[in-house]
Amino acid sequence: MSQAMDDDALMTRTAAGDEEAFRLLVQRWERDVLSFLIHMLGSVEEAEDLLQETFVQVFRKADAYRATGKFKSWLFRIAGNLARSRLRRRKILRWVPFNPVDHDIGSSQPGPDADLESSQRKDAVRASMDRLPQRQKEALVLNRFQGMSYQEAAEAMGTTVPGVESLIQRALAALRADLAGKGDLL
Amino acid sequence: MKHVTELLQLFVAGELDGPRKHVVEEHLKKCSACRDEADQALRLWEDLGSVGPVLSNESVWPSVRARTFGAGSRQQQWFFGSGGLARGALAATALAAGLTLGILVPVNEGPDGDVYDPGSDSSWLLESSWLSESSWLGGDGAPGIDELLLGAGLQDEVDGS
Numbered sequence: 001m002s003q004a005m006d007d008d009a010l011m012t013r014t015a016a017g018d019e020e021a022f023r024l025l026v027q028r029w030e031r032d033v034l035s036f037l038i039h040m041l042g043s044v045e046e047a048e049d050l051l052q053e054t055f056v057q058v059f060r061k062a063d064a065y066r067a068t069g070k071f072k073s074w075l076f077r078i079a080g081n082l083a084r085s086r087l088r089r090r091k092i093l094r095w096v097p098f099n100p101v102d103h104d105i106g107s108s109q110p111g112p113d114a115d116l117e118s119s120q121r122k123d124a125v126r127a128s129m130d131r132l133p134q135r136q137k138e139a140l141v142l143n144r145f146q147g148m149s150y151q152e153a154a155e156a157m158g159t160t161v162p163g164v165e166s167l168i169q170r171a172l173a174a175l176r177a178d179l180a181g182k183g184d185l186l
Numbered sequence: 187m188k189h190v191t192e193l194l195q196l197f198v199a200g201e202l203d204g205p206r207k208h209v210v211e212e213h214l215k216k217c218s219a220c221r222d223e224a225d226q227a228l229r230l231w232e233d234l235g236s237v238g239p240v241l242s243n244e245s246v247w248p249s250v251r252a253r254t255f256g257a258g259s260r261q262q263q264w265f266f267g268s269g270g271l272a273r274g275a276l277a278a279t280a281l282a283a284g285l286t287l288g289i290l291v292p293v294n295e296g297p298d299g300d301v302y303d304p305g306s307d308s309s310w311l312l313e314s315s316w317l318s319e320s321s322w323l324g325g326d327g328a329p330g331i332d333e334l335l336l337g338a339g340l341q342d343e344v345d346g347s
């Protein structure tokens with residue numbers, strides 16, 4: 001099978017029960033989805049759990065997928081919904097405080113040659129991102145980390161382009177304000 | 187002079203369209219305060235690009251395969267493969283079993299907002315820590331999550347996830 005086969009073609013084959021096509025899809029997208037989920041949930045373990053769930057959903061919904069070249073938005077919509085669902089439940093059950101020990105993304109240990117200041121700055125940025133409202137963070141992550149256009153992010157989030165722009169604008173303003181309180185880190 | 191502060195983040199992210207981009211560029215030529223702001227905005231944008239998580243190289247495929255194409259997921263295929271009615275009945279039975287044992291399982295919404303579809307997010311079963319710690323279960327005498335799941339016939343959901 002051609003590596004260059006596009007997502008829509010792979011989805012069509014997946015819906016027809018082609019395991020190899022599904023494997024290619026999973027392996028093509030798993031890192032992007034995992035990175036997104038880690039940003040959303042702040043926990044690698046939970047993200048890995050939902051990563052698996054995301055692709056099981058993709059498989060189960062493959063029949064319903066319409067091949068219009070928007071697989072990425074569709075995929076991240078599934079992942080985003082799962083993440084939101086998880087965050088909602090977490091909020092209902094109990095507040096899970098951010099714990100850097102459990103969060104690979106928040107515990108960069110400076111190595112012997114590491115630039116401590118740069119490492120501190122990254123930690124500060126991560127911590128600030130963690131404090132963003134969920135929708136703002138989602139829009140920012142899709143755009144900045146997943147390289148999605150506002151249009152793609154809007155489709156993935158079920159909102160409009162101006163909606164995404166507004167979310168990102170507010171997210172960045174909040175980050176600036178938050179980080180400004182951290183002296184000369186930024 | 188009207189500053190363009192609000193547009194600077196979008197500007198450095200390359201997200202401004204023609205007319206707005208032009209306004210910002212023209213303003214920056216004559217306003218040093220906004221140039222400083224733009225500098226800060228650019229720095230934040232670049233910092234954001236450097237805080238991505240460190241990902242392992244391990245693929246999720248084997249686990250996903252086991253839950254979709256895998257032969258090792260016989261019970262799950264039986265579960266997922268059964269019709270909506272049978273699945274609903276099984277879910278209802280499981281829920282009833284849970285309720286009989288005095289557990290309140292939180293309603294979980296799937297991606298489409300479905301209410302309680304065990305297949306859509308089976309991981310709720312994995313939250314054993316909060317379940318066993320929860321005072322809802324009545325403290326130390328409470329049955330463990332494994333026993334409860336075995337009782338509900340859903341043990342494979344846990345093992346397979």
Ligand SMILES: [Zn+2]
Nearest residue numbers: 189190217220
């Ligand atoms: Zn100005």
